[in-house]
Amino acid sequence: MxxxxxxxxxxxxxxxxxxxxxxxxxxxxxxxxxxxxxxxxxxxxxxxxxxxxxxxxxxRTGREKHVHPPVTCPVCGSAVEKDEGGVAFRCIGLNCTAQVQERIRHYASRAAMDIAGLGEKNVELLFSKGLIRHFEDIYRLKKEDLLELPRFAQKSAQNLIEAIEKSKTTTLARFLYALGIIHVGEYAARLLGRNFRDIEALYHVQPDRIVMIKQMGEKIADSVSRFFNDPGNLRTLATIKSEGVNISNPDYEIVSSEKRTLEGMTFVVTGTLPRSRKEVEELIERRGGHAAGSVSKSTNYLVVGDDPGSKLRKAQALGIKTISYDELVDMIKSEGRLF
Ligand SMILES: [Zn+2]
Incomplete structure (x- = not known):
């Protein structure tokens, strides 16, 4: 910012x-x-x-000068872009030292690269001790360096190194979300994963290619395009990959194997189901459907479990079709395992 x-x-x-x-x-x-x-x-x-x-x-004397918004980041020189709120400017540089703490915290978070032990306090400590100055530095942390810090003992240092190592095997959707690209949340990251074979396919991408994806607007297209056209970001991504980060893309494979049986349909899940709500929502999304959080006129189906709440009443009032978990499974008509 x-x-x-x-x-x-x-x-x-x-x-x-x-x-x-x-x-x-x-x-x-x-x-x-x-x-x-x-x-x-x-x-x-x-x-x-x-x-x-x-x-x-x-x-005023007439010699006063207008103040113009920045075009580049005063710290790293990368391009800047208006953030989600539309008033503040944020640097898009992945490796910017001014925002390295914020970027790493997000990168390590559970829905992103899921690196246990890289929470706010430890990131702050590693930064203050000069062990992380740039984004890519997390892959250069050594156990010996951690052991010299007040918060680390043999076991916790070993755990962090192992968590970083383990996180290197990830999916494109998680990785894209982890990069903290402006406007790209978990859902948008998943959509990109479905439409691009690998991270390299996004390098130098133009906005019109992204706008072609259903549910993606111009704002997000511009932001993604700018991120993947920034030479500094592409260098950082190459470095991360050279550190052994291995990105698979199961979302893309599903598209190619014609299993998108729920394409274009919006579902809302309510009540207690045989699987957790998150799992059921993931199942819907993997099959091309959209899992929304609340019932509206654009909802196609309400999946109802035991003890449904106010969502059922709202769906009935709006005349939205309700189905059971078993009926959802029938709709998918999968020949293989669902989970
Ligand atoms: Zn910067």
Whole structure:
């Protein structure tokens, strides 16, 4: 996240000398029409970081300069892009040192590469000790280095090294989610996995290729394309692969073997089923269907288990078809094992 701030002539407010304040984001700068060289009113309330309340426009000389949003990251030089909220700018550089902690925490999280032991506290510790400066450094951690840190003993150091090693065998969907590409959550990552054979097939991808995928819009297409056209990111990906990360893509195989029997249908699952809800939703998605979290007019089927909740009432009110778990299995008509 790239946050703009103002630097001004020191001024004393409430007994404290203040010479800089946050400007929050570029929308705020535009809204308040803040320019370089302006005279401003600064407020500081309690321990809150001081902020610019307004510009005194009468004091303008005509030499003030407009502030433009950044085009590249001031730290690593990669391109920047508006984030999910649409107001803040984020650097797309996978290897950017300014966001390495945040990126690694996400990369290691359970739904991503699932590396136990690389949570917030340990990432912070490894960063503060200089053991991780870049994203790819997690693959260069050594047990001896960990043992010198206060939070690690023989066993925990060994466990972390083993968890990293184990995580090297992964799927394309997980890996894509782990990369933290703006707008790419778990579901979008799975869709990309279905449509691209391997990670290399995404290198230098153009937005129009991604927009062709049903359920993918322009925003996500631009973001994915920009990520995979960044030379620094492609270098980092090559490094990660050379460290032994092995990415299979079972989602793509399903497409090619014509098993997408639920293509284009939206399901909602409710109540207690013979399998966990997550497993049933994964089954639906593997067969090309979409598993939604709540009932709406676009729901095709409600899969009902024991003790269904308010979703059943809502589905009945909307006239949505309800089916049992067994009926769902029949719909799939799989010749092999389902799970
Ligand atoms: Zn950067």
């Amino acid at each position: 790239i946050t703009p701030f103002a630097v001004f002539e020191p001024v004393r407010i409430g007994g404290v000398t203040v010479s800089r304040s946050t400007l929050h984001n570029w929308d705020e700068i535009e809204r308040k029409d803040i320019r370089i060289g302006d005279t401003v009113i600064v407020e500081r309330a309690g321990d809150v970081i001081p902020h610019v309340v307004a510009v005194i426009k009468d004091k």
